[in-house]
Amino acid sequence: METIKNIEIYELGSPEEKSSPWSSTILILKLTSSDGRVGFGEAPTTMMTLPVKESMNEVARVFQGKNYFDIEKNLRDYYRNAFYVAKSVEETAALSAFEIASWDLIGKNLGSPIYNLLGGRFNEKIRGYANGWYSDCVSPEDFVSKAKSLVSRGYSAFKFDPFGSNYDKITVDGVKKAQEIVAQMRSSLGEGVDLLIECHGRFSPKYAIMAGKALEEYNPLFIEEPIHPELERFLPEFRARVDIPVALGERLLNKEDFARYISDGMVDVIQPDLTNSKGILEAKKIGAIAESFGISVAYHNAFGPVQTAATLNVDYTLPNFLIQESFEESWPSWKKNLFTGYSVENCTMALSGKPGLGIEVNEKLLENSKVSGMEPLGTEPPWVVSGTFKP
Template sequence: MIISDVETFIVGNPWKNWVFVRLHTKEGVYGIGEGTLNGFAKTVEAAVHELKHLYIGMSVFDVETIALKMTRDVYSDGGQIQGSALAAIETACWDIIGKATGQPLYKLIGGKCHDKLRCYANGWYRGPRTPENFYEKAKIVVDKGYTALKFDPFGNAWRTVERKDFKLGLEIISAVRDAVGPDVDILIEGHNRFSVHTALQFAEAMMPYEPTWFEAPVPPQNISSMVEVAKRSPVPVACGEDYYCREQFAELLKHDAVHIIQLEPQYLGISASKQIAGMVHAHNGVIAPHSAQGPICSVVCAHLNMATPNFYLHEIFDEFNEPWEENVLQPPLKVNRGYIQPPDLPGLGVDLNLEEIAKHPYHPGHYLPLFKQGWEKRLRLDN
C-alpha cells in the first residue's frame, strides 16, 4: 500500500475548526485522519501539504519511518503544529492498514483490554458562568448515564484571581457536587491557568468537594512547576495534553508526581501514544487521553483506550457539541449510558461524510478563547 496523494478538509465547528485528511494509495484504498489544533487549522493544513514530499511514495505499513521523516528529518521543532500534521497522516496510515488486514485498529495495537470504556462528559456546561447553570446542566449529564464529568469553573482567570472570582469558582464546584451527588466523579479543569501558589490555594479549597483530579493547574512548559503542585496538592493532578513528544513525558514521569497522564494522540500519533501509555504503565500510572478535538480524535482515543490495560477514563465532547456533528462520520460513534466501544469494522471503522462537511466551512472565529470572558458559551467570534 503505497501513499500517492493527500486531501485536506476543514470543518467549521463554531468553537474549533476541525482539520481532517484523506490519504490515498496507489492501490485505491484510502484512510482518514485528523489534525485539529485550536486556532491553527489553516496552519496545520499547510503543514500536511508542505511535508507530503516526506511521505508520498512510502508504504503505509512503515509508520515509524514516516513519523521519523516528518519529525527528525525536518530538523526543526514545529511543536504541536508539526505533531498535528504527523498525527493526521499516521492515523490515516493505520486506517489503511486495518482495511488491508481486515482488522479494527485496536486489535492491531494490543487487542481488547476492556469490555467497554467509561466516559466522562466535557463541553456540557455551555452557557453563563453561574452556579445555577452548572447545577442544571450537570443534572442533565448524570441523567444521560454519565458517572464522571469535567468542567472549568474559573472563567477567564490567568495566574491569579480576585477574591470574588475565587469564591465564585468554589460555588460552581459546590453546585456541581450537589447536582450529581457523592458517587459521581467530578474533574476540575485548570486549562494551564494558574501560578503555583494560586493552584495550590484552589486545590486546598476544593478538597471538601472530593474532586477526582485537578487538571493542568499550571502552564505545562515548566515541568518543575507541575511537579511541585502535584506533590503538594491534596487533589490528584492530571496533565499531559500539551506535550507532543516522548521526551516531555519522560521528564514528567521521572519525578513520580503525576500519575494520571492525559496524552494527546492528536499531537503524538498512535504509535508514540501507545509507547507513552507503556511508559506510564511502568510508573504505576493510568492514562486518560485528551479527546477534545474533533470526532475522528474520539474514535482514535476509543481504539487506543481499548488496547491499553492502564486506561482510566475516556473524554467525550461529542454528545454536547453541535447537533450536526453526528453526521460528520459514518457511522457516528455513539455513547451508551456513559460508556462507549470502538467500532469493530476494519481500520478506524468510520468514514467522512463529505456532503455534511461541505455545509460547515472554515471561519477564523472558530476557536476557543480561554482567556476571554464568556468563552464557556463556545460561540463563534466575529471580532
C-alpha cells in the same frame, strides 16, 4: 507494495460559530492508497488552523508515494528532514494526521480494527466523561442544572472549569465562587458522580495551590493543568501541598516529554492527545511508559470524530486506562453527522468493530462543510467553554 497515492486535506467548519476546538474548524486528512483504499486522519486547530494546514502540506511531501505500513520509517524520514519538530505542535499535529490515516489504511488492508493490531481488547467498556456541556454556566445553580440533564442520560463524570475570568492570579472571591460551584455539584449529584476540575493551565504556582486546596474536600477525580505549562517545575510542590491527583498532557508532543514529566514526579494522570503527539503508535508507547510508573491514562479528546475513533482504538488496549473525554454532546450537527461508526451512550463509548478506525464518512457532508481561513474569534479565549469566562 501498498503506497499512498493521493492526499487530500479538508478544512471543515461552520462560519457562524465562534472559535472553539469542539465546535468550529477541524482539519481532516484523506489518504487514498495505490490499492484503492481510503484512510482518514485528523489534526487539531485551536487558533492554529492555517499553520497546521500548511504543515500538513509539508508532511505530504514526505509521505507521498510511501508504503503506508512503514509508520516508524515514514515518521523518522520526516523527523530527520525537520529541525523544530520536537517543539512544534504544528508539525506534530500534521504528522499525527498522517500517522492515524496510515493506521486506518493498514486496518482496512488487513480486514482488522486497529485495536486488534495493538494487542487486542483489554477493556470491554470505555467509560466517558462529558466536557463542553457547561456553556453559559456562571452560578452554581447553572452548573448543577445542566449536569443533571446529562445525568438523566446516563453520564456519571463531568469535567468543568469553575474559575470564571480569573487568570494567572485568583482573588479570594474567585476562590469562594469556585468552591461554591464544586460544593453544589458534589452535594447535588452525590458521591457516585466523578468531578474533574479543569484549570486550563491558567494559574501561577501560588494561586494554583490556593485554588486546589479549596477544592480538596470535594474529592475530585483529578485537577487538570493547574499551573501555567511553562512553569512545570512547580508541579511537584503542587502535588505535595494539594491532595488532588494532577492530570496533564494535551500540550506535550512526544513520548520523551511524557517520560520526563512522569519520572520527575509532576503528574498522576496523563492526557496525551493523539492528534498532536504523533498519533496512535506513539500514544500506545506513552501509555506503556505511564504503566511502568503506575500512572493512569485519560486521553485528551476535544476536536473531532476521527480523533475520537483513533483514541478509542488505543483505549481498548490499555491496562492503565482511566476514563475518556467526550465532547460529543456539545458538537454542532455537522460534526456529529460527519462520520458514523462509534457510539456514546449512557456514559459508555464503543467502536463498531469494523476494519481500520471503524468509521465511515458522509461524503456529501465532507464536501459541503468546507471552509477556508482562520476560525472565527469571539470575545472570550477560544479554550474556554462559551459564556463562562466571566467574574
